[in-house]
Amino acid sequence: MIYHGDALEYIGETPDILSRIIEGQASVLQDCGKIFDRDGIRGGISEVILTGSGSSYNAAVGASVFAQKLLGIRVTPVYPVTVMEEMDVVSDKALVIGISQQGTSTAVIRALDAAGEKGFCTVAVTGEYETEITRHGEAVLYVECGYEDAGATTKGYTATVLTLFLFFIMAAEKTGRITGMQKAEYISRLRRVTGNMPGILEESFGWCKRTADKLVNSRDLMLITGSSMRASLLEGCLKFSETCRFPVRGYEAEEFMHGIYNAVTEDTDFLYLFPADGYEKMRMEKLYGYYREKGYRHYAVNLPETACSEGQCANVLCCHFINDPDFSVLEYMLPQQMLFVLASRARGIDLNLPRDPEFHKYMGSKIE
Structure with a gap:
């Protein structure tokens, strides 16, 4: 279609x-x-x-x-x-x-x-x-x-x-x-x-545009977040894969630490989605700092300012999220959505043209 x-x-x-x-x-x-x-x-x-x-x-x-x-x-x-x-x-x-x-x-x-x-x-x-x-x-x-x-x-x-x-x-x-x-x-x-959403969109656009340009040649994108943001993680992996058309992986931080880290290569780019607070936020800050010291390319949404070292802040989006304990999933998706759309455009992809037009017809997975 x-x-x-x-x-x-x-x-x-x-x-x-x-x-x-x-x-x-x-x-x-x-x-x-x-x-x-x-x-x-x-x-x-x-x-x-x-x-x-x-x-x-x-x-x-x-x-x-x-x-x-x-x-x-x-x-x-x-x-x-x-x-x-x-x-x-x-x-x-x-x-x-x-x-x-x-x-x-x-x-x-x-x-x-x-x-x-x-x-x-x-x-x-x-x-x-x-x-x-x-x-x-x-x-x-x-x-x-x-x-x-x-x-x-x-x-x-x-x-x-x-x-x-x-x-x-x-x-x-x-x-x-x-x-x-x-x-x-x-x-x-x-x-x-x-x-609060109009303000988030306004704050996000410039950062998303700059980050999209940096992801233009990415071949291995790893999304990292906490369990409280699992839906945003799943949707981010799906949509980056769907729109940028290369394999994208995503993990909760603790799960990443138990084996997945072995799959990191010099081609890996990291995108962190920091939760508002809690144990996972602390663990993600430590993980972010570890790969920063090793010189990996990484980008972060909602990284605490205290964890943002000199020269790294350009890769960090600090939005004024409400961080509602039940409803933050609604606002956290906005920068991710803007980023995957702009990244796909930077990579020269037309989202409105399916890569494989025959797929759903052959598989019968959607009613045409």
Whole structure:
């Protein structure tokens, strides 16, 4: 499929889109709200299964930790094939949520059908009206971000994470896990995060442009972050690989230290995404300093100023993130998205032209 939109423009639209989704949440959540009035679900949900592929899976990861904390039950992001293979061990009051922004993922559709046949409550999440997936869930949750006519998902990913956050806040209120006042506080925090996004985009552009030019000949990019930012790590690896079209790896810092460091070569470039605080931040500072002393090329988002040595600050992006403990995944993706789009352009790649136009048709992985 050939696209015609501008991914960079879609990133710029993100703050307004997220703000509109928050303000229009009553309409967005109306269809899904009805499932909590059903006799079978009034007694509560035993677990939530979130399933999708690519950016949809990564969005599920981005929302799952918050959802689990809020609902007090297991919330598991899994790939569609895993849902189908492990259906017999899913508890009988499970809620299965299938995510496909374009609504064309055949694997997600099959997973929703399999869950429905087992009698589980199912919700289809998509950004497109009247697509095939909307006919395979008991309720539909629309990601109201508008059509993304580009070869890599940007605003759709962030809008999906936000929409899932809103869904789980609603679910927590309807099942008695939080009060109306607590819900209002969560929504207020989301507004604060989205309201800060225009400033992040403005702060990021110059650094992303300079860094993209430095990555023009990169052949081995390693993303490093902490477990609290796993969704951003997964989405970064996917999108840098997809848009810059060379293999990109990513690891949580402690996992990297247990063997992966042996795969570092003179060609390796590092991109660090520092969490706001905690043990992992300290460990990442030490790791950053180690490879800095060895002369490796490395770039960092949110590196503490105390760890930024003379001559290295040009490779560091210090954004004024809100660093909300639950919702920071929304803002941390913006510089990454801007960087992979600009890096792909610096490398002379047209994102809107697929490298292998026959792939999905041959594999049957998307409905054309």
